[in-house]
Amino acid sequence: MSIRITALTDPDRGPGGHRLVWLASDADGAPVGSAFLRLFTRAGQEHLAELELHVHPAERRAGVGSLLIGAVVAAAREEGRRCVVAQADAGSPGELFLSARGFRKVLTLTYARLALAEADIAALRETVEQPHPGYRLASWNGTVPDGLARTFADSRRAMDDMPMDDTDYGTVTWDVDRVRAAARAVEQRGDLLRTVVAIDESDGSIAGFTELVVPGSKKGDAQHYGTGVLPEHRGHGLGRWMKAESIRQAREHYPDLAGLLTDTADSNAHMRRVNDSLGYTPTHKALEYQLDL
Numbered sequence: 101m102s103i104r105i106t107a108l109t110d111p112d113r114g115p116g117g118h119r120l121v122w123l124a125s126d127a128d129g130a131p132v133g134s135a136f137l138r139l140f141t142r143a144g145q146e147h148l149a150e151l152e153l154h155v156h157p158a159e160r161r162a163g164v165g166s167l168l169i170g171a172v173v174a175a176a177r178e179e180g181r182r183c184v185v186a187q188a189d190a191g192s193p194g195e196l197f198l199s200a201r202g203f204r205k206v207l208t209l210t211y212a213r214l215a216l217a218e219a220d221i222a223a224l225r226e227t228v229e230q231p232h233p234g235y236r237l238a239s240w241n242g243t244v245p246d247g248l249a250r251t252f253a254d255s256r257r258a259m260d261d262m263p264m265d266d267t268d269y270g271t272v273t274w275d276v277d278r279v280r281a282a283a284r285a286v287e288q289r290g291d292l293l294r295t296v297v298a299i300d301e302s303d304g305s306i307a308g309f310t311e312l313v314v315p316g317s318k319k320g321d322a323q324h325y326g327t328g329v330l331p332e333h334r335g336h337g338l339g340r341w342m343k344a345e346s347i348r349q350a351r352e353h354y355p356d357l358a359g360l361l362t363d364t365a366d367s368n369a370h371m372r373r374v375n376d377s378l379g380y381t382p383t384h385k386a387l388e389y390q391l392d393l
Contacts, residue, residue, distance in 0.1 A: 144271035258328030
């Protein structure tokens with residue numbers, strides 16, 4: 101089968117990076133596969149690129165994926181990237197494909213779901229109402245309020261030691277402009293961002309946060325983004341406290357939501373225990389692969 105690889109222009113550009121795109125087509129011009137390569141451009145991640153590759157099931161094992169990978173790797177090298185990461189479901193054809201082309205497994209993620217109709221609201225309420233001396237909960241929709249913007253940006257360092265195993269993830273630096281830009285990005289695609297934080301009552305600073313992105317339709321499943329507690333505030337149960345409040349709010353404000361989705365590194369034993377205690381049920385595993393250039 102004769103395959104043509106065409107580089108396309110992707111208008112998806114933002115302050116954190118942009119994408120390169122390739123389309124694979126057969127001799128008749130019918131599309132048979134595609135590849136997207138996100139190039140991160142913020143300080144601390146200029147070495148990193150993220151691959152998303154798809155080949156139509158009927159066209160697999162015909163060299164389409166290999167041609168796309170060749171184009172992707174050449175472009176990543178030209179852009180001065182140190183590594184390319186990609187994700188595949190455990191046991192899927194994608195896992196075998198990446199392994200056969202020099203990618204090595206660097207991280208295992210467990211995906212889990214909480215069916216809101218089955219959530220134990222009484223237990224959630226009890227968890228939320230349990231006193232945490234020296235701390236209080238607060239929340240907002242969309243962009244962080246001005247009065248909390250600086251301390252919220254500072255609290256993002258809670259994710260700096262998030263288990264990433266062997267992934268060459270680099271460093272992520274947050275400031276007020278970046279947290280506001282992230283919230284705008286969610287809003288611009290039509291979704292709703294809800295944030296719950298734990299505030300240190302001694303100085304009014306944010307000790308931890310958890311984020312939930314709700315579909316604009318307010319139906320289907322919402323997706324947890326980050327949950328983190330600053331190292332100096334760990335050991336007080338703040339992560340479970342905040343996440344329980346996030347679930348409670350989702351039930352109260354979005355009655356048509358079906359469930360909440362989350363993904364956690366297998367090596368992050370603490371957060372997995374939190375999810376288990378709140379009723380999340382594992383659905384599948386995904387593997388992060390990395391190609392070192």
